[in-house]
Structure formats: C-alpha cells, structure tokens
Amino acid sequence: MYKVLIVDDEILDLEGMRSFIPWAELGLEVTGAVNNGFDALALLERQPVDILVTDVHMPSMTGLELARKAREFAGRLRVIFVSGYQDFHYVKEAIALNAFSYVLKPMDDKELTDALRTVVQQLDQEKRRQQNEQAYREIAKNDYLLKLLEGAEAEEAAGVLQESYGFDRLGWPVRAAAVELDDLSWKLDPMPEHRQQEWFNRFYDSLVPLLTEARIRHVCKTSRRRIFVLIEDGVNLQALSALADRIQELNPFSVTVGVGEEAVNLTGLRRSYGEALEALSCKLIAGKGRVIRHGELKWDDALEQPSQTALPPEPLYTAVVNFDLVTVSDEIDRLFAAAAGMRSKLKIQYFVMHILLGLEHHLRAINESLANALQEETGGSPDVMLQLETIDDIRSWLRKRLFAAAEVIQRRKQKKSSKLVDEMIRYVKEQLHENVTLKEVADHLCFSPNYLGTLFKEVMGTNFSEYVIHLRMEKAGELLRDPRVKVYEVADRVGYRYMPYFSRQFKEVFGMTPGSSGETYNEARGN
Incomplete structure (x- = not known):
C-alpha cells in the first residue's frame, strides 16, 4: 500500500478526509493526519510518504511552503492541494510545484477520491517502470560479469562494471565463489527445458535476499545450475557455510560452494573464479552440500592410476553369487579405497563399469546374468550412475545395485534348488x-x-x-x-x-x- 499524509488546520475537514475517503479500497494507508506544516515536516523526515494531501492556506506555514520544503528531501512525493481559495495566484504556485491536483472546498468526496485513484495509477506505472529498469539493469550486469569472468571483452566489461555498478568501490581483496546446485541433472530431468529454466530463475530470485543478508552484493547466473558470487573483504567465509545450510533447509536439494583465492583487481578476480571452479570439481571426492576452498584437497599422483593387482574384484564376485552381503559391502569399500586417487568422474565411472562387466562375465559362467538381475530393480540401469556427482553417491549406488542383484540371484538359486530337491524326493518315493x-x-x-x-x-x-x-x-x-x-x-x-x-x-x-x-x-x- 502507498503511504498518505493528510495536513489541514481545520479539524473537521481533517477528520472528514480520514473518515469518508475509502483509503484501503484505493490501496492507500494514512500514516499521519496533522493540523500544521511543522508536524507534517517532522513526520516526513521520520518515515517515507508517497502522497501528501494538504490544505493551502494554513497559519505559520502554508501548504505551498510545506510542499516546497518536502520536495527537498522527498522529490518523488505526489502533492494534492485542498483549498477554499480559487485565487489564480495559488493555482499558479501549485502548478509550479508540480502539484498533481488542486481540489476546492467545500470538497466533493468523489472528486478527491478520483484524484487519489489517478495518483495510485500513476504510482503503479512508475513502480513497474522502475522494476523493469532494475530487471534490465541486472540482466546487463549479469552479461558484463560473464564477459569479465570468461575473458570475452573483459576490458570493456570491467570498465562498465566500475563505472555503472560500483565495482570501483569494492572492498579489496575479493574472492570469487561458485555456487552449484547438487543433483540437478536427475532431479529436474523429468521437466521440459522451459520449466527447468523457470524453476532455476525462481530459486535464483529467492537466493538473492539470503546473499544480501550475508553482505554479498554482486552475483550473476553463469549457467542453469551455477551462480557466481563475489566475496568482498570483511565477509566471513563461514557465512557461506551458513548460507549453504540455510538453502538446504528451504529447498529439497543442497548446494556446493567452490571458493577461489584472494584477488586485488578485476584481472585477478577472473583467475579467482577459475580457482573456484577447480575447487567445485573436487565435489566428486570431497562430497556435496559444503564449502570447498581452492587447494583444500591435496592429490597424490601415485594414486591416480591404481594397479590392477591392487584391485582384484574376484572376492566381490564370489560374495555376490554366495549372497554374502557383508563381504559385498566390505569388498566395495576396499575397491573404492584403492581407487580413491582418481580425480576424474569419467575414470571412476569407467572403473565401476569395469567391475560390472567383470561380474557379468563371472555370472554367465553359472548361467546367470547381472543385466537381467538389475532389470528387476528400480534404478539399476548404469545410466542412473552417470548422473551421480560424488564418489560416495556412486559407491552407494553400486552397493545397492549389487545387493539387489545378489538377492535376485539368491532367489533364483533357491527356486532352482527347491525344484531339484523336489526331483530327488520324487525319485526316492518311486x-x-x-x-x-x-x-x-x-x-x-x-x-x-x-x-x-x-x-x-x-x-x-x-x-x-x-x-x-x-x-x-x-x-x-x-x-x-x-x-x-x-x-x-x-x-x-x-x-x-x-x-x-x-x-x-x-x-x-x-x-x-x-x-x-x-x-x-x-x-x-x-x-
């Protein structure tokens, strides 16, 4: 609702306007009703007012003087004058003050109501225009930030950001952070593309106020699942952890945040963003739903390619066939521990596929099939595994799938065994x-x-x-x-x-x- 201040030295007129005008119906709220210009100015200084309805002729300070002073600190204030004087001098001054309307006493309630309704329409149009301007401004800022971060026309983008978006007043040093939504590829897959984009836009709009609370002023969308965040000096990195926790509380998903090293200029900010993306790629090993700083994980190149002798999968295959779920779980943990040095998601996926293909070959020797066993289990297709983002998720998927396969194979074995034992008993009886x-x-x-x-x-x-x-x-x-x-x-x-x-x-x-x-x-x- 828009705020209205009423000023009139005639108490009856003042109360009449408060009582007989349908303020709420017009979308207006009367925040004050005073009988002199000095009290009106004091109220205007304390709180925002959109519309001033004032009598022209008042002792000590006229309505014209009040409007003139109010314009000094409330330039967008709409003014409606009410007067019993039809003097051209007053009308002329009111026009000079850009008054919206001039209503003569004795007032017709409908005339004042119509004037107020027109003011509301004008304010609505102004509000929409400002919202559109702000939206276009944010879109342009997003584009310039992308150019800066990706190195395309970076110098021009840096100039515009400094001149028009306050980047010349950043609290240096700064860091780049990349916020990524976890598991988005399979959680949103059932939705059509335009619905996915609408969903992400709504999430982005809800994220901005949370970032503002954390004193983060500059953000931009870099992809459908990733957001750039600029961390200025004085912003505690713990605030990012609290932000990630808060997002998980409000949404059916988590976010992982990668943070780059400090930068002292916009060129360094681009480097810091690259480091943030490197940190984010460590989600595969470090896990999701947390903040990962650049350089936090140290890699051992000797573990990057584990030898095949360190990964004998035969005990796992035997455990699956024998329905020994404890050993299946232990063997999966052993194999993944030996493969912990793999940095590439693709290599880990290849590693898991190698295990599955080996198990398929092992089962065929006893007239069984892993593919058939997994078809009976929802989520058993390897395509699901390709969408998982962390090594823990992939390991958990493999464990569930092999448990399910072992159970299916065990049921089939029991069915075959039971049939064979029935044949034995039938022969004995005969x-x-x-x-x-x-x-x-x-x-x-x-x-x-x-x-x-x-x-x-x-x-x-x-x-x-x-x-x-x-x-x-x-x-x-x-x-x-x-x-x-x-x-x-x-x-x-x-x-x-x-x-x-x-x-x-x-x-x-x-x-x-x-x-x-x-x-x-x-x-x-x-x-």
Missing part, C-alpha cells in the same frame, strides 16, 4: 522299495553326490540319508495299519532286506517294535 542311495539319485539326475547332498541339507534342513529313513518309516507305519500285511512284507516294501535292522530303526523312530505297532493301531480302531 524307488522306496529299493535300497536307494544318494549316489543312485545323483547318477539319475546327472549331478555329483557331494553337490546334491549339500544342496539337500540347505533346502530341507536335514541330510539325505536321515530323510530317506524318515520316508521309509512313515510308509512302514502306514502299511502296518493293515492287519493283513505281514511285518516282513512291510520291510521289503520299504527297501529293507534285513529284518533286525528294520525293527531296530522302526523302534528308534516310533518307540515300539513293528509288530506291536500294528497291534496298537488295530486295538485303537476296535475301541
């Missing part, structure tokens, strides 16, 4: 009248006895021979319920050729001899 052995089953199914024995115990929780005895005894118990069937016949039907051995195993299982078992069952039926 051959229960024979003295069936694990070797005989293995020969029938074309597997080794050791493999089938281990597999059987994993799936059934008991070994093969114990399970066969259980089936024989269960079948024997059923047969003995028929009083017409002799014990020796039952023994023969369940694969026993030696009666004492049959009787001993039957008693171990049921706690009674085969003969007494049949008698007990028949007595129970008779009762």
Whole structure:
C-alpha cells in the first residue's frame, strides 16, 4: 500500500478526509493526519510518504511552503492541494510545484477520491517502470560479469562494471565463489527445458535476499545450475557455510560452494573464479552440500592410476553369487579405497563399469546374468550412475545395485534348488522299495553326490540319508495299519532286506517294535 499524509488546520475537514475517503479500497494507508506544516515536516523526515494531501492556506506555514520544503528531501512525493481559495495566484504556485491536483472546498468526496485513484495509477506505472529498469539493469550486469569472468571483452566489461555498478568501490581483496546446485541433472530431468529454466530463475530470485543478508552484493547466473558470487573483504567465509545450510533447509536439494583465492583487481578476480571452479570439481571426492576452498584437497599422483593387482574384484564376485552381503559391502569399500586417487568422474565411472562387466562375465559362467538381475530393480540401469556427482553417491549406488542383484540371484538359486530337491524326493518315493542311495539319485539326475547332498541339507534342513529313513518309516507305519500285511512284507516294501535292522530303526523312530505297532493301531480302531 502507498503511504498518505493528510495536513489541514481545520479539524473537521481533517477528520472528514480520514473518515469518508475509502483509503484501503484505493490501496492507500494514512500514516499521519496533522493540523500544521511543522508536524507534517517532522513526520516526513521520520518515515517515507508517497502522497501528501494538504490544505493551502494554513497559519505559520502554508501548504505551498510545506510542499516546497518536502520536495527537498522527498522529490518523488505526489502533492494534492485542498483549498477554499480559487485565487489564480495559488493555482499558479501549485502548478509550479508540480502539484498533481488542486481540489476546492467545500470538497466533493468523489472528486478527491478520483484524484487519489489517478495518483495510485500513476504510482503503479512508475513502480513497474522502475522494476523493469532494475530487471534490465541486472540482466546487463549479469552479461558484463560473464564477459569479465570468461575473458570475452573483459576490458570493456570491467570498465562498465566500475563505472555503472560500483565495482570501483569494492572492498579489496575479493574472492570469487561458485555456487552449484547438487543433483540437478536427475532431479529436474523429468521437466521440459522451459520449466527447468523457470524453476532455476525462481530459486535464483529467492537466493538473492539470503546473499544480501550475508553482505554479498554482486552475483550473476553463469549457467542453469551455477551462480557466481563475489566475496568482498570483511565477509566471513563461514557465512557461506551458513548460507549453504540455510538453502538446504528451504529447498529439497543442497548446494556446493567452490571458493577461489584472494584477488586485488578485476584481472585477478577472473583467475579467482577459475580457482573456484577447480575447487567445485573436487565435489566428486570431497562430497556435496559444503564449502570447498581452492587447494583444500591435496592429490597424490601415485594414486591416480591404481594397479590392477591392487584391485582384484574376484572376492566381490564370489560374495555376490554366495549372497554374502557383508563381504559385498566390505569388498566395495576396499575397491573404492584403492581407487580413491582418481580425480576424474569419467575414470571412476569407467572403473565401476569395469567391475560390472567383470561380474557379468563371472555370472554367465553359472548361467546367470547381472543385466537381467538389475532389470528387476528400480534404478539399476548404469545410466542412473552417470548422473551421480560424488564418489560416495556412486559407491552407494553400486552397493545397492549389487545387493539387489545378489538377492535376485539368491532367489533364483533357491527356486532352482527347491525344484531339484523336489526331483530327488520324487525319485526316492518311486524307488522306496529299493535300497536307494544318494549316489543312485545323483547318477539319475546327472549331478555329483557331494553337490546334491549339500544342496539337500540347505533346502530341507536335514541330510539325505536321515530323510530317506524318515520316508521309509512313515510308509512302514502306514502299511502296518493293515492287519493283513505281514511285518516282513512291510520291510521289503520299504527297501529293507534285513529284518533286525528294520525293527531296530522302526523302534528308534516310533518307540515300539513293528509288530506291536500294528497291534496298537488295530486295538485303537476296535475301541
């Protein structure tokens, strides 16, 4: 709302204007209503006023004198004179003072309201014009800063920045900083290009007030995801860390800030910006959502290319196949520790792809496929990995993907194992009248006895021979319920050729001899 000051030495007229004009409806707020010019000047000096409505003829200080003095420190003030004098002398002076309107008493409320409404429209137009001018000015400043930082027409850009944008009054020495939005490539990918740009512009507009609070005056957009910030002398670099934390609180993403070395002139500022970008590239290793100063990370060139002997991936492959997730995690950490000296995101991506291709080759040897396993898991495609920005994110992605692949492979193995064990049990039941052995089953199914024995115990929780005895005894118990069937016949039907051995195993299982078992069952039926 625009601010209005009313001045009239006639109390009734003063209260009438306060009460009968629809100020709020016009978008106006009366910040003061006084009855003399001196009080009006005091109020004008204390607070901003957009419109002055004043009586012309007042004792001690006329409205004309008030308007003249007010113009000295409020040049854009709109003035509406109210007077009971239709003297041409007064009108002439009002025109000379660039008065907006001259309303005669007794006042018609509608006439004053119309005059105020026109003033509001004029102020709105002026406000829009100033906003447009400021927007164009900021666009031009952004362009000149880009030219300076990128070295294109740098001398001309430096001259304009010093002459028109206050760069001749910078607090030297200064530093360049580059603020980059983290994970933008995959967070905004679903949006069309124009929506992405709108989103970034809104973020930039919300960032400027936060930078102002940190006493940072000069910023510019250098790309769709990166912003240049000029840090003048006296601005604590801790303020950048607080700024990064604040941005993360207000948005569903974090920012990483790269900071260059000090510069004492605009040429040095361009160098400092290059250093800020170098610092920002260290996000790959240093991590995101933080401030990284140039030179903070020291590289060991000997670690840049780890030898293949230092990175044997076979233990990782074996752990994936055996569903040993603890070892999978440990092996991934070991491999990434050995590759920690890699400075290039491309090299780390190649390193991960080498691991995945090696695992695919390893799995094919056992009729499995990593590609098929990862297809069952959302986010399993390597394309996702290519969009990640830090080595920790890439390592976390690989760990999740290999965990998921190991689980899928384990489920398939269990399904295959269960099917194979079902085949073993079916064959045993069919051959229960024979003295069936694990070797005989293995020969029938074309597997080794050791493999089938281990597999059987994993799936059934008991070994093969114990399970066969259980089936024989269960079948024997059923047969003995028929009083017409002799014990020796039952023994023969369940694969026993030696009666004492049959009787001993039957008693171990049921706690009674085969003969007494049949008698007990028949007595129970008779009762």
